[in-house]
Amino acid sequence: MSADLEHIRQVMREADCLYTNAEVEAAIARVGAQINADLAERNPVVFCVMNGGLIFSGKLLTHLDFPLEASYLHATRYRNETSGGELFWKAKPEVSFIDRDVLIIDDILDEGHTLGAIIDFCKHAGARQVHTAVLIDKEHDRKARPDLKADYVGLPCIDRYIFGYGMDYKGYWRNAAGIFAVKGM
Numbered sequence: 539m540s541a542d543l544e545h546i547r548q549v550m551r552e553a554d555c556l557y558t559n560a561e562v563e564a565a566i567a568r569v570g571a572q573i574n575a576d577l578a579e580r581n582p583v584v585f586c587v588m589n590g591g592l593i594f595s596g597k598l599l600t601h602l603d604f605p606l607e608a609s610y611l612h613a614t615r616y617r618n619e620t621s622g623g624e625l626f627w628k629a630k631p632e633v634s635f636i637d638r639d640v641l642i643i644d645d646i647l648d649e650g651h652t653l654g655a656i657i658d659f660c661k662h663a664g665a666r667q668v669h670t671a672v673l674i675d676k677e678h679d680r681k682a683r684p685d686l687k688a689d690y691v692g693l694p695c696i697d698r699y700i701f702g703y704g705m706d707y708k709g710y711w712r713n714a715a716g717i718f719a720v721k722g723m
């Protein structure tokens with residue numbers, strides 16, 4: 539069924555801005571500097587987690603100043619809904635991980651099922667070390683693995699449904715230039 543575009547527009551009009559474009563860009567630059575300091579000599583293979591990781595990955599990559607290979611993978615559990623289900627792999631990585639450092643880049647660590655499963659996959663595939671970077675770490679007590687923390691976090695965020703900078707509301711507003719919370723969610 540096609541989305542009700544008036545509803546989609548209304549969600550943007552009524553949303554609360556949690557972080558401005560400038561605040562997000564500053565956070566991405568900070569994460570980039572941390573990764574430069576840590577991974578410059580590691581020859582990592584870098585994976586964007588599609589779709590949500592697209593914008594953060596693209597922007598973050600331009601801050602990285604060392605040789606790296608970039609690719610993508612696609613694992614999804616929200617499928618344009620606002621609550622997650624079972625993880626479904628749409629595209630598994632095809633690059634060899636054997637004895638490689640891997641850097642996974644995603645938009646959000648919410649309940650953590652997605653990042654946890656991707657880390658497991660990389661380790662089973664022979665990665666030497668798996669590093670993780672997320673733009674947003676959502677703060678709540680529903681983490682699937684409470685001990686799973688991303689190595690690099692752009693910004694923390696309150697426990698609301700958010701969109702922008704790659705994150706969608708019903709498939710829309712990944713393009714929003716800031717981090718916004720849906721009214722009432």
Ligand SMILES: O=P(O)(O)OC[C@H]1O[C@H](OP(=O)(O)OP(=O)(O)O)[C@H](O)[C@@H]1O
Nearest residue numbers: 588589590614615616648649650651652
């Ligand atoms: O921490 P979790 O609760 O597992 O949620 C985080 C994941 O959910 C979103 O992906 P989604 O399943 O919506 O796929 P998409 O990026 O293709 O929209 C987001 O991009 C993360 O990958």
Ligand code: HPA
Nearest residue numbers: 648698699700701705706
């Ligand atoms: O709050 C969220 N917004 C968008 N996508 C998401 N995937 C997990 N949590 C979220």
